[in-house]
Amino acid sequence: MNNNKKIIIIVLVFVVLTALLFLRNKTTDPIINSTASSTASTTVSVNEVKSYTLDEVAKHNQPTDCWLVINSKVINPTQFIAEGKHPNDSILKGCGKDATLMFENIPKHQGPRPQEALKQYEIGVLK
Numbered sequence: 443m444n445n446n447k448k449i450i451i452i453v454l455v456f457v458v459l460t461a462l463l464f465l466r467n468k469t470t471d472p473i474i475n476s477t478a479s480s481t482a483s484t485t486v487s488v489n490e491v492k493s494y495t496l497d498e499v500a501k502h503n504q505p506t507d508c509w510l511v512i513n514s515k516v517i518n519p520t521q522f523i524a525e526g527k528h529p530n531d532s533i534l535k536g537c538g539k540d541a542t543l544m545f546e547n548i549p550k551h552q553g554p555r556p557q558e559a560l561k562q563y564e565i566g567v568l569k
């Protein structure tokens with residue numbers, strides 16, 4: 443076999459392999475896409491925001507079952523309270539209520555820890 447024939451065979455093998463790779467990607471694409479879209483729809487349902495009326499919040503007015511509203515967000519700090527993470531008992535005054543003013547009247551609440559805790563214990567928004 444002369445050199446020219448060898449080169450032609452190598453080029454042909456290369457072209458066939460490239461074509462196969464291309465076709466393989468084409469057929470797997472829809473699978474990748476469908477996985478991506480099903481993941482997206484799962485994310486949507488996970489992120490669904492719950493909403494509660496003030497009457498529903500008012501039922502949770504105990505230290506061991508405490509919901510409160512701050513800036514239209516419903517917060518359930520029951521576990522936070524049980525773990526002794528609030529520096530005092532004054533948080534209990536807000537259980538079952540819209541505690542926005544009580545919360546905002548405390549300058550320390552503007553710090554990163556209270557703001558992070560609000561996000562962590564948020565369970566929904568006020569209807």
Ligand code: HEM
Nearest residue numbers: 519529532533535536541544545548550553555556559560
């Ligand atoms: C009726 C509602 C609330 C009242 C009256 C209240 C009251 C207070 C007071 C007086 C302090 C200052 C304590 C000190 O100087 O040592 C404080 C600190 C703090 N509160 Fe509240 N609180 C309320 C709700 C909340 C909520 C809902 C959260 C979070 C879920 C929270 C998280 C914190 C944190 C993390 C601190 C410590 C801040 C720091 O020392 O940097 N509080 N709170």
